[in-house]
Amino acid sequence: MKLSADLSAFCGRLGYKFSKPEYLVRAVTHSSMVSPHRDDNQRLEFLGDRVLGLVMADALLRADPNAAEGLLAPRFNALVRRETCADVARQIDLGAVLKLGRSEMKSGGRRKEALLADAMEAVIAAIYLDGGFAAAQNAVLRLWGDRIHNVADDARDAKTALQEWAQARGEVPPQYTEIGRTGPDHQPIFTIEVQLASGPVEQASAGSKRQAEQAAATALLKKVSQ
Incomplete structure (x- = not known):
């Protein structure tokens, strides 16, 4: 399977090249585009949420070996919440490559925070399925960047x-x-x-x-x- 020009450019922004591009195609396909021959990204979103959680939990433990759970939990929540995932999605212009149905297109789906966050988690799952946990971990740590080290000690909302x-x-x-x-x-x-x-x-x-x-x-x- 060959990726379209826009998805190939997105891989450059993502910093990951897929061995099986079909994973990426599914990750950027919203449920409004579902057909008998096309799967949406909801199952990948479910998996990506868990992969992201494990990467962040591990990263926070490594970043501050002496931090108590009471400090780690709010930091974790700040890094995996919808707003942060959507912010990362905007950083790599994920909205530009989403496959949306006509109704979502008209309602501004490419800019919707929930839709961007869900798609970001699906992309993480796609990398995990394509290249394994280490590949997904490397991608997440790179994309989240300084957010991990700069997250406030008290990250309660x-x-x-x-x-x-x-x-x-x-x-x-x-x-x-x-x-x-x-x-x-x-x-x-x-x-x-x-x-x-x-x-x-x-x-x-x-x-x-x-x-x-x-x-x-x-x-x-x-x-x-x-």
């Missing part, structure tokens, strides 16, 4: 940190409210407001509710920590 801040002071959990939504349906911008029972409030906007909530929580944490 901002929402968790804000909730813990409130609980430590005897307050109820922060309240998040969607106060606005703009932009087209395929690329909406959400505005979220977060408020503490004691009064402080902040708001933020982003391309997903989760990102907007995290951004609002980050802003409020900065305010109450001053």
Whole structure:
């Protein structure tokens, strides 16, 4: 099987050459493109998630041999979560080579965070099946790069940190409210407001509710920590 020009260029960005290109083709095929003669990437995504997890767990243990589980767990979560996988996918322009059905194409599927993250995990699985664990490990460590060594000692997400801040002071959990939504349906911008029972409030906007909530929580944490 010979890869198309765009997939061959993608392999250059990925830094891996496939012995069996069909693995890559399956990895970039979204379920919206499924046909009797074409498999989608969902099973590969399932496998890639586990391969990524093992690579990251091993890398974190090696990077800090003395770190307790309480520190390793949030670091691990920060490195394997959807946002990080999607960020790596954008880094190598994975969205440009995804095989999408017409509906996903029209709805901006190449830019969707969840779709990019899933496809990134599928590509990791494709490398694992094609070249073994060492090949997948090398690819992941190269693509994640400094993220592994620069991950914060306390990599809890901002929402968790804000909730813990409130609980430590005897307050109820922060309240998040969607106060606005703009932009087209395929690329909406959400505005979220977060408020503490004691009064402080902040708001933020982003391309997903989760990102907007995290951004609002980050802003409020900065305010109450001053």
